[in-house]
Amino acid sequence: MTLGLINANPVVQAKKERLVRTQDQYRDDGVDPLDIYEYVRDIRDPEHPYTLEQLSVVSEESVTIDDELDRILITFTPTIQHCSMANIIGLCLRAKLKESLPLHYKVDIRVSPGSHADENGVNKQLNDKERVAAAMENPNLRQLVDECIYSDEI
């Protein structure tokens, strides 16, 4: 897609061992942060053949849930400060959660504070649902997002 990678040498961590969750650990109703994390940890980075978890873009600590209001906040850390892929990663998170979660959940997505040069700009765009909807109607962008979120099925 681009001539040179934005970040040619990302730091990659090994995939964490997955805990097998027993029935007890699941809540009866709603979702908990680990459920959300399960949905997003394996999304592939748009630039590198690694998952968002491996690149430490997301972690278990990324997810906060307001149980009463069914609102979810996800923060993610782009690999570098001027990452132009930040918006794409944000869209991938949105797309994956939209198809995985019941419709009534409100999802807010932000870059972790201090992790991006245009933090406010990226956050504003990712949380403007009209902008997100229009972006996802762009076939090229949709294809890229699909490749990232369905990568484990390819």
Next chain:
Amino acid sequence: MDLMEKNLELVENQKLEGHTDRVWSVAWNPVSSNADGVSPILASCSGDNTVRIWEQSSLSRSWSCKTVLEETHTRTVRSCAWSPSGQLLATASFDGTTGIWKNYGSEFECISTLEGHENEVKSVSWNASGSLLATCSRDRSVWIWEVLEGNEYDCAAVLSEHSQDVKMVQWHPTMDVLFSCSYDNTIKVWWSEDDDGEYQCAQTLGESNNGHSSTVWSISFNAAGDKMVTCSDDRTLKIWGTDITKMQSGEEYAPWTHLCTLSGYHDRTIYSAHWSRDDIIVSGAGDDAIRLFVESKHDSVDGPSYNLLLKKNKAHDNDVNCVQWSPGEGERLLASASDDGMVKIWQLATKQ
């Protein structure tokens, strides 16, 4: 009549199903909702790329889908607006075009397609006489179109002063003054000194004028046109006012000033606000609720203040994108559009 003292509730009359994606906007036909014997008509537009026309049966009082305007827009239809005569419907689409549809009774035909915007068209508005049309887009511009004979539309102005995506345009209810609001957090007022002249940005209402601190999603005027309400991602409603006599004299520009901010009532983005003929302000927000506000009767040195009249929780199963009072006399009807794919018709009534 002090509304605050009456025991009012918002009753759901009917749920209009049919769209297969989120519904972005609704628009009441200005003409059909008035006289006896004429059925109220409502248009809704959606992420399913279509516009649906709904009509209320005078016999059964129930609403049904009269027709679907499809196979024209190739992407989301974001908003729609009826011409003052009720004969034409303009539709703004993410496909970059604005469709003009003519009402031939039982059928609608797309008689013109306005092109020019570089990307998604977000909003369309007719002026009071129906002689001008305005559109706005993510391309940051506001376009003014002249309505000519023979279904011709001529671009009269391209106004490029917003620094970001323009979310909505709205003509003043009585004067040919145009208002736009944007992702750049401002509201701009476009005024033409000579009637036949060029439109210029006469005023920008930003943070320094007590303006919004985030995206402004919509604008609505009171019937007299001396006040307007704006709503924002900053979770506030703001009331603005002007000297209407000065404005109507047309000699010089009459500036708008901030009158009041309603904060603390919404905890998610407010997508839509609409000012009724009898001065009830309705808001639709990202917390799935509809709220009604009225001006407080108590005089204040600081200017007008507003009270929450009622809050309808879970008005929809998802974000409320648009709320519009019906223009008709008599019963207070409200239409709402939501991300849940529904359009709902409500009635403001006294609790039994």
